[in-house]
Amino acid sequence: MRVAVLVGVIATLSLTAGDADASVVIDITQTGSDVVATYSGSLDLSALAHDFTWSQTRGEISGDPLHFYSFDSAESGNYYGYLGEMTFASSGLIDTTTSSTTDASAIAGDNFGFHDHSDTMAGYGYVYVPEAYANGSQIDGSVTFAGATLASLGLNAGIFSDVASWGSGSTFDSISVNVSIAAVPLPASFPLALAGLGALGALRRSRRKARAERG
Numbered sequence: 001m002r003v004a005v006l007v008g009v010i011a012t013l014s015l016t017a018g019d020a021d022a023s024v025v026i027d028i029t030q031t032g033s034d035v036v037a038t039y040s041g042s043l044d045l046s047a048l049a050h051d052f053t054w055s056q057t058r059g060e061i062s063g064d065p066l067h068f069y070s071f072d073s074a075e076s077g078n079y080y081g082y083l084g085e086m087t088f089a090s091s092g093l094i095d096t097t098t099s100s101t102t103d104a105s106a107i108a109g110d111n112f113g114f115h116d117h118s119d120t121m122a123g124y125g126y127v128y129v130p131e132a133y134a135n136g137s138q139i140d141g142s143v144t145f146a147g148a149t150l151a152s153l154g155l156n157a158g159i160f161s162d163v164a165s166w167g168s169g170s171t172f173d174s175i176s177v178n179v180s181i182a183a184v185p186l187p188a189s190f191p192l193a194l195a196g197l198g199a200l201g202a203l204r205r206s207r208r209k210a211r212a213e214r215g
Contacts, residue, residue, distance in 0.1 A: 059104025099154025109141020
């Protein structure tokens with residue numbers, strides 16, 4: 001009996017943890033001469049209402065108004081627009097002095113996005129997901145902005161949690177954004193050069209020691 005109760009408790013905790021972790025994270029990275037945004041996760045849209053079904057190919061990011069689109073009708077078909085009361089927290093993420101709407105050069109993966117519509121519907125926004133999306137289903141994809149930089153996109157580096165959120169309690173969910181610049185990889189020969197310098201230094205120290213002992 002105790003074993004059965006323990007198993008039930010563990011199962012309940014596992015489900016609760018799964019619900020709490022439900023979210024999509026957008027990782028935006030400046031890599032060389034491009035900026036690539038990859039997104040992954042799952043969402044609970046219980047607190048939002050299905051408003052429309054649409055089809056288009058469009059990849060876009062902007063801070064005025066805050067939105068992110070990754071739609072490819074040829075690859076992924078239609079997408080759903082879910083509308084509801086949402087909270088948007090983009091402080092620090094957007095550089096308002098350089099922010100502008102930028103179109104993507106390449107789109108891949110699931111249809112996904114969000115849009116702050118507070119300018120026309122105070123306190124409301126949209127979340128976009130694949131057609132017939134089921135709560136908790138995995139969402140993955142990427143958008144590439146060729147020839148762009150974080151500065152040209154009006155983005156600041158950092159970790160920004162719950163940039164878009166909705167619901168409360170068990171229906172709370174969110175979209176977070178991480179922005180970074182990729183580290184420049186070292187040339188393949190660099191470690192060998194360091195090793196060579198180290199060996200040369202050791203040889204010089206050995207010679208100085210030998211001369212000191214002879215002298």
